[in-house]
Amino acid sequence: MSNNDLSPTRDTPAIAADFVGVRVALSPASAVRGPVALVGVFQLSAAQADAIDQYPHRALVVALSSMNGTMVTTPLRQRVSFPDDVQRVASQVRGYFRIDLVDPGEIVPAGPFWVTVSLGEHLSNVVGFAGPPELAGVRAGLGA
């Protein structure tokens, strides 16, 4: 994971200046092969963000669901973080992230799958994806 993964992309959802919470979107180039990336943004008050972690990216929890259950992971928990990973404007802290759900070249599993990201008690919107139906039975793996 490079520093670019903590920058906004063209698919990163836009948020209002007074938004509080997490918003995510998917960045698929193809429905058949990866990469399928989860791009998102969080914005909290400085007090909320500091209560979660000095480096809030570490606390991002990805929940990937299918009808067979939910896989949960904290892909940035062990990441080496720096103060400028987040933007501090006025009394708010904003951070961006990009997490690969399906690695480049990998076949997108049939799904359907639904993904959310939580940060503390803040739960994002739900986004879904599915590969070609003829690949039903192929399970998704989370790329960390």
Place this chain on the structure above:
Amino acid sequence: MTGAGRIYRRSPPSCRWAWPLVLLLSACGTNAASQPRKERELMTEFKFKIDRDGSFEPEAFWLRYNNPRIDTRGTPEIISGVGIAINAPREVQFSEGTRLSPKDAQFIVCVATRFVYDMMGCGSSFMDHLTLVVVDARTHQEYSASALLADNSNIRDNLEPFPRDMAEPETDHTNTTIGEFLRANLAKMLDLPAVETEYIVYASLGPYRSNTLTVKLVRRKPSP
């Protein structure tokens, strides 16, 4: 010629002016009574009530104690819409060991779901597909467990299977709303360390997520 027939034959030409009004009324009238229940439930905002200060202990009699799928006082009350709601105590106490023990710690989470029959292909058993997600707010260590692990009763296992020649039921459940309950002790379902911390808890089922709650784990003070 009857009076009714007379009215019928005369009314169309005289009521032409009223057709736009009829169309407008039928469009704006939301005709809730004639709308299928499935549509109504899906369109309604999901609302629920929880009482975090209430009791999470099961009732004393055997069936309620042994069957986590029966409503208890801590169960969220779903008011409208479809979705998942959870309730949990603000604080859970433990006293011994390096891992939480279900005999020692009552890390109870009460779950209530309401969906329309066969949504997401689940038939009438939505709880079997539900996953409880737990995140340590301090270390960010994540845990998850299927709600099936919460089932500490043998009631389901002991049910006699249906006879093979049993006739297919003719009841149409397409628009039936299914509500389910679960009372789970996370100290039993998950291998949690016995340390003072805070956990963030929520439930997940397909595209649905519940509300999130924070539960504080504290070491029980020794009695004097």
